[in-house]
Amino acid sequence: MRPAYVGNQSASAATILRSKRPILPFFPASLPDESLASRITRFHIERGNATSRETYSELFSTSPFAMSNLSIPRIEALAQRLPGDPHVNLEKLLCEGTLLPISRLFASGTTNRNSIDYGRRSAGESGSTRICLQCVKEDVSQFDTAYLHRSHQIPAVSACWKHGQILLDHCPECGCPIESPKDMTLSPWQGCYCGYRFELAEPGESDYVASSTEKDIARFASFVLAHIPQGLVVNTLPRLLRERALEMGFRRGKEQVDRRSLQTAMESHYTPTLLAQLDRAYANGKTKRLLSFLGVTGVAIEIPLSRLLLLSNYLFQDAETFLAKLTSIQPQVAGTTFIQPPSTGLHSAIPVNRNTDGLNTLVERLAMTAIAEDLSIKDLWRQHYGAMKRITVAGSKNGIEILKKAIDRHSSKSAQKRGRSSAKVHSRDADWAEEIKKTATRLFNEAGRPTRVSFASLVKNTEMRPVTWPDAISFPQTRAACKTLQESQWHFYARRVMWAMARHHGEAVARTVITEATGLEHHRVTDVYNYLIASAIVPIAPFTTQLAANGITRDWLGPCPGKTYQKVGRGYQKTGVRISYTSPVFAGMA
Numbered sequence: 001m002r003p004a005y006v007g008n009q010s011a012s013a014a015t016i017l018r019s020k021r022p023i024l025p026f027f028p029a030s031l032p033d034e035s036l037a038s039r040i041t042r043f044h045i046e047r048g049n050a051t052s053r054e055t056y057s058e059l060f061s062t063s064p065f066a067m068s069n070l071s072i073p074r075i076e077a078l079a080q081r082l083p084g085d086p087h088v089n090l091e092k093l094l095c096e097g098t099l100l101p102i103s104r105l106f107a108s109g110t111t112n113r114n115s116i117d118y119g120r121r122s123a124g125e126s127g128s129t130r131i132c133l134q135c136v137k138e139d140v141s142q143f144d145t146a147y148l149h150r151s152h153q154i155p156a157v158s159a160c161w162k163h164g165q166i167l168l169d170h171c172p173e174c175g176c177p178i179e180s181p182k183d184m185t186l187s188p189w190q191g192c193y194c195g196y197r198f199e200l201a202e203p204g205e206s207d208y209v210a211s212s213t214e215k216d217i218a219r220f221a222s223f224v225l226a227h228i229p230q231g232l233v234v235n236t237l238p239r240l241l242r243e244r245a246l247e248m249g250f251r252r253g254k255e256q257v258d259r260r261s262l263q264t265a266m267e268s269h270y271t272p273t274l275l276a277q278l279d280r281a282y283a284n285g286k287t288k289r290l291l292s293f294l295g296v297t298g299v300a301i302e303i304p305l306s307r308l309l310l311l312s313n314y315l316f317q318d319a320e321t322f323l324a325k326l327t328s329i330q331p332q333v334a335g336t337t338f339i340q341p342p343s344t345g346l347h348s349a350i351p352v353n354r355n356t357d358g359l360n361t362l363v364e365r366l367a368m369t370a371i372a373e374d375l376s377i378k379d380l381w382r383q384h385y386g387a388m389k390r391i392t393v394a395g396s397k398n399g400i401e402i403l404k405k406a407i408d409r410h411s412s413k414s415a416q417k418r419g420r421s422s423a424k425v426h427s428r429d430a431d432w433a434e435e436i437k438k439t440a441t442r443l444f445n446e447a448g449r450p451t452r453v454s455f456a457s458l459v460k461n462t463e464m465r466p467v468t469w470p471d472a473i474s475f476p477q478t479r480a481a482c483k484t485l486q487e488s489q490w491h492f493y494a495r496r497v498m499w500a501m502a503r504h505h506g507e508a509v510a511r512t513v514i515t516e517a518t519g520l521e522h523h524r525v526t527d528v529y530n531y532l533i534a535s536a537i538v539p540i541a542p543f544t545t546q547l548a549a550n551g552i553t554r555d556w557l558g559p560c561p562g563k564t565y566q567k568v569g570r571g572y573q574k575t576g577v578r579i580s581y582t583s584p585v586f587a588g589m590a
């Protein structure tokens with residue numbers, strides 16, 4: 001069937017055609033655990049639309065919006081454009097691709113407001129899109145495409161239930177959020193603005209390991225989401241949780257739940273740090289009335305989905321028992337009025353000139369903002385997305401480096417102004433910085449397959465840790481040490497190539513044997529290899545010494561700075577311009 005788009009029709013024809021819905025030529029079928037937002041991006045890519053504006057207009061008749069703002073009226077618009085009964089389509093899209101089933105379940109009975117309204121707000125609570133690097137890799141090899149998993153987006157879930165890895169909501173290189181604040185999410189397919197490719201990530205084995213508690217929550221929540229019986233809506237969740245708590249001995253007097261000891265037990269099970277991370281009220285120190293809803297009957301209080309999930313997981317441990325108990329309770333169907341959640345005003349814009357001078361001004365202005373408001377790069381991405389994107393697009397990853405340097409420069413100036421007596425610097429800053437230096441030496445000289453020495457790996461591999469992360473105010477020396485000692489991606493490539501070369505030193509082997517042994521992206525590795533060969537480098541450890549002797553320092557920008565490398569997208573890149581690979585010629589090459 002041809003798409004029946006209505007053009008300029010005469011009045012009478014338009015009246016007739018209005019009843020005919022424009023049907024989309026296709027819409028990608030859902031992959032296992034795929035979110036609706038992800039199917040929308042895949043539609044955009046497969047459709048070959050030049051701009052996301054075209055896609056949004058085709059699917060929703062709106063201008064672009066962030067995918068965590070994918071609200072019910074918009075999904076309704078999409079349901080209208082699919083073949084078949086729009087009501088059936090809507091229910092299917094909601095049940096299969098959104099968090100609505102789990103929100104409905106937990107909303108019922110804990111609020112007397114419209115539960116769907118609550119569900120919408122709870123579902124969009126995180127306001128970010130998360131991925132598991134391992135899943136991206138597997139999905140690309142199994143399905144020929146990356147995609148977003150619905151189970152990764154559940155509030156209170158911070159790990160992948162399948163791989164036990166910490167979920168990422170930002171690019172590990174430049175800190176850019178994976179979700180665009182006003183557009184569809186494209187980076188898992190097309191890479192980050194800075195050039196980082198999620199499917200090519202080579203995280204070290206210990207880089208993203210989640211705690212066993214986090215894995216537990218992830219497994220519990222994703223099982224519940226995947227197995228909620230259709231149509232099950234119970235309004236007795238608080239009663240169920242109360243009864244279970246009493247059963248477990250959290251009892252005060254005859255029928256009262258001992259909320260204080262229950263909370264203490266939850267704190268020791270989850271740790272206060274994790275609770276603060278997963279429950280905003282807890283993080284803000286509002287711990288007094290956290291579980292108060294368990295003590296009140298007949299009064300409806302709105303509880304965040306994440307807290308209900310944590311409590312259910314704690315009380316029931318396994319999701320099957322929890323669901324079985326729920327199903328045994330008389331179901332009552334809730335109303336289905338859909339209300340659009342209010343959009344957040346998080347992304348205030350910083351005005352800029354659109355020229356290179358403008359870029360410098362922008363960097364300076366952002367640096368000053370960062371110092372004045374004590375914002376990290378991640379915070380800057382959250383609050384000044386447009387400006388950060390412009391810096392990254394104009395300067396690639398170096399754009400962010402320039403910004404970081406500007407922040408350092410300005411903060412040391414303002415520190416000097418405040419005088420050396422600043423009491424905020426932590427007493428162990430210097431010691432920690434020393435330890436970081438030792439770690440760097442150790443990591444760079446480690447035998448075996450080199451892994452990238454980054455800011456994060458330096459902190460993680462150093463035993464001494466006064467806090468979990470060195471912030472700019474308390475740990476200036478530690479941060480400075482991490483920044484100067486970390487290596488660029490290209491320097492890391494060079495070390496990995498040296499390692500692969502060393503394994504075959506003295507043998508006559510084909511170039512591809514070496515480049516493939518590195519396990520890194522082919523074209524980049526080939527260029528690095530050719531460059532090192534042209535430099536007549538001797539692949540003997542310590543590699544850093546050999547590299548430095550050839551002018552390759554930790555901040556090396558690669559053999560061909562500025563060269564655009566082909567993105568390694570598989571399939572779904574039909575509209576992308578192909579960049580043909582040409583091997584560069586380096587001085588000294590035969």
Ligand SMILES: [Zn+2]
Pocket residue numbers: 132133134135136160161162163164165
């Ligand atoms: Zn995973």
Ligand SMILES: [Zn+2]
Pocket residue numbers: 171172173174175176192193194195196
């Ligand atoms: Zn990035």
